[in-house]
Amino acid sequence: MTSIAISTPTTRLRITPRGRRAVTFLVSLPLAVALGVAVVGGGAALASNDAGAPAGSFPEVTVMSGDTLWSIAEELAPAADPRDVVAKISRLNALSGGSVAAGQRIAIPVEYAPAN
Template sequence: MTTIDVRPTPSPRTRLRLTRRGRRALASVTALPAVVAVSIAVISGGGALASSEAGAPQGSFTSVTVMSGDSLWTIAEEVAPQADPRDVVDAIIRLNALGSGQLDAGQTLAIPAEYATES
């Protein structure tokens, strides 16, 4: 009777070798998320600077300086007590191109003249 050796023979170990083309492809795939992130940041952040819109006409607004503790709501109630504060806050945000309601003490805000004349 003959016996057959059934043990698996180990396959030879090889190192992964990348060709020049493979290294370029790997670098491109790896850099792609960074390129996309920078592109989005440039596109979304530069919109206001690249706008072709003209600014507000001179004399169509007055300005106020934000004091400590002020909010858009309190400023709206102060400059236009007869108007709906929601409308005034919206107009202030649009005129000043504010991204959020965060205000800093000492910041100067433009107030639409239509509301500034009511106070």
């Protein structure tokens, strides 16, 4: 008996310009949806115009010339880790960057309020 080898032709996948556009669209669609959701969700936070704690609900201190959040934290809570105190003050006052200016009034968490 003789064996006959049957070979099947191999074809390479070719994608047309229309197919490339379709693939690009299908890949970018979820990215566009995610970006849209992020923009709409992030805009709500900006639209609230929340500038930190409401006035009068927390004790406040006035920043003096040369004061930093770190020095204020060390003065208010000498036994606590200053990093934790600075983080709480920054969060409470919605301070981005952690810088303060002389004359600025900042709210202090109740647990670190100076005794009167």
